[in-house]
Amino acid sequence: MDLQKVQQLMTQAEQNLILLQSLIPRSEKFYVWSYDRDGSFVATSCPEEERIMLQQAFQILGGTDRLLQYAQHAENTHPQIIGSSIGMQWALSYESERNRSLIFVIGPVFYAAPTERQLRVALSPYTHSRENAAWAAELIHLLPALPVMSYAIFTRYVMMVHNTLTGQQLGLDALNSTKPESEETTATPTENRDRNKVYLAERAMLQMVRNGDINYNNILQNSIRLSPGVPVQGQDPLRQMKTSNLVFITLVSRAAIEGGLSPEVAYAVGDSYIQSTEDCRDSGELSELAHAMYHDFIYRVHHLRTNPNYSHAIQKCCDYIELSLDRKIRTADLAALVGYTEYYLTEKFKKETGQSVSSYIRYAKVERAKVLLETSDLSIKDIADRLAFNTVNYFIQSFRDTTGYTPAQYRKRFQKG
Numbered sequence: 001m002d003l004q005k006v007q008q009l010m011t012q013a014e015q016n017l018i019l020l021q022s023l024i025p026r027s028e029k030f031y032v033w034s035y036d037r038d039g040s041f042v043a044t045s046c047p048e049e050e051r052i053m054l055q056q057a058f059q060i061l062g063g064t065d066r067l068l069q070y071a072q073h074a075e076n077t078h079p080q081i082i083g084s085s086i087g088m089q090w091a092l093s094y095e096s097e098r099n100r101s102l103i104f105v106i107g108p109v110f111y112a113a114p115t116e117r118q119l120r121v122a123l124s125p126y127t128h129s130r131e132n133a134a135w136a137a138e139l140i141h142l143l144p145a146l147p148v149m150s151y152a153i154f155t156r157y158v159m160m161v162h163n164t165l166t167g168q169q170l171g172l173d174a175l176n177s178t179k180p181e182s183e184e185t186t187a188t189p190t191e192n193r194d195r196n197k198v199y200l201a202e203r204a205m206l207q208m209v210r211n212g213d214i215n216y217n218n219i220l221q222n223s224i225r226l227s228p229g230v231p232v233q234g235q236d237p238l239r240q241m242k243t244s245n246l247v248f249i250t251l252v253s254r255a256a257i258e259g260g261l262s263p264e265v266a267y268a269v270g271d272s273y274i275q276s277t278e279d280c281r282d283s284g285e286l287s288e289l290a291h292a293m294y295h296d297f298i299y300r301v302h303h304l305r306t307n308p309n310y311s312h313a314i315q316k317c318c319d320y321i322e323l324s325l326d327r328k329i330r331t332a333d334l335a336a337l338v339g340y341t342e343y344y345l346t347e348k349f350k351k352e353t354g355q356s357v358s359s360y361i362r363y364a365k366v367e368r369a370k371v372l373l374e375t376s377d378l379s380i381k382d383i384a385d386r387l388a389f390n391t392v393n394y395f396i397q398s399f400r401d402t403t404g405y406t407p408a409q410y411r412k413r414f415q416k417g
Helices: 003-022 048-060 063-072 116-126 130-141 151-166 195-211 217-226 237-258 263-279 283-305 312-323 331-338 342-353 357-375 380-386 392-403 407-416
Strands: 032-036 041-044 080-082 088-094 102-110
Touching: 041 048, 048 063, 048 102, 048 130, 063 080, 063 088, 063 102, 088 151, 102 151, 116 130, 195 217, 195 237, 195 283, 195 357, 237 263, 237 283, 263 283, 312 331, 312 342, 312 357, 331 342, 331 357, 342 357, 357 380, 357 392, 357 407, 380 392, 380 407, 392 407
Parallel strands: none
Antiparallel strands: 032 041, 032 102, 080 088, 088 102
16 A cells, blocks of 8 residues: 555545544543554554553454454454453444445443453463563453453444534444344352343343344343343353353243243254354354354244244235334334235234234233333333333233233233232
8 A cells, every 4th residue: 555545545544533532431441443444553542551552452352353354254244252261342333335345343341340250261272472471461461451441331322423523313223233132241249240130131131032032132132131042160261251141041942941842942043052152263253153143043932933824915014013103103004014005904914913003012012011010110101111112001002902911910910929
């Protein structure tokens, strides 16, 4: 690359870095780096005293290779989280969809601070050369200054940076590695957890599997925020992440059986994911695998529960309703979705499902409300708002008409049980 081109990229990158850094509170140790498509370093917001060490970490731990893979695929227009065998994470993002000359690296972060002993064990495979041994020693020495940030905060910053760079308005669900990060964190102290809330969140997450509920993202993200996984203590961060993955796979596969998936299929699929977990080489791979596994089991149960007597158009409407419980759903939207008139859709929907469109929507929302009442401490009003009921009174009436109980009675009855 000629000098003039390098200078142009540097100027462009530095301008973006100044803008991006202004969006992030100074209290957060959170850096942005820019590389060209060939993996050559261009600029960073990281202080000079830490830059070389963290740049070496990115290269030695495989970040540069992952960046080059990301750059090779034109379909990679969303940010992507990558990890490493020591639990250090980054995110990748293009400058914009049209201008793909620069790739921005966001991070690194740990989701939980590793101990010095954990780092020594995890870094041991990289210390075969004198140069790498010196780098590993410096990284361990710099441990108190290493960025530590929760997954929830990190992903929000990642999307904020990406949207600023691209002009897009993407949500967290657009993150390529939006996944059960409970499977990729190092241990956190158990005393920091509200165990009752963790239990309720876990119950909700598994209920999504039992129901084959494809609108699972909010429930999953809530579980991630409450718990970073199995709080085991060990010397190897990657081993700890694998342990969390194995527990997660076991729980999800059993929930799928309870949802109607045959044990033969559930055990076979679960065993396949267990083997894949053992074969993973870094936390990024584990994260992608955990998300794929959860999605896979939910859709397998969902497929089992799909009524074979429904036409493709009506099933498409039912799926749309399941994915849209947090907003008002109009018959006109469903009709436009499948290309029918409203009159024809309402007649066809009633004939195939035995319910009117409005009754089906109301029933689906009440079913989701039952999950929220059982697995969260949200108020009745909050649940009504979350499910886009017009008023709290209408929510209470709809719930009572469907279940025979008011929401408060249902929650009290569940808690007693």
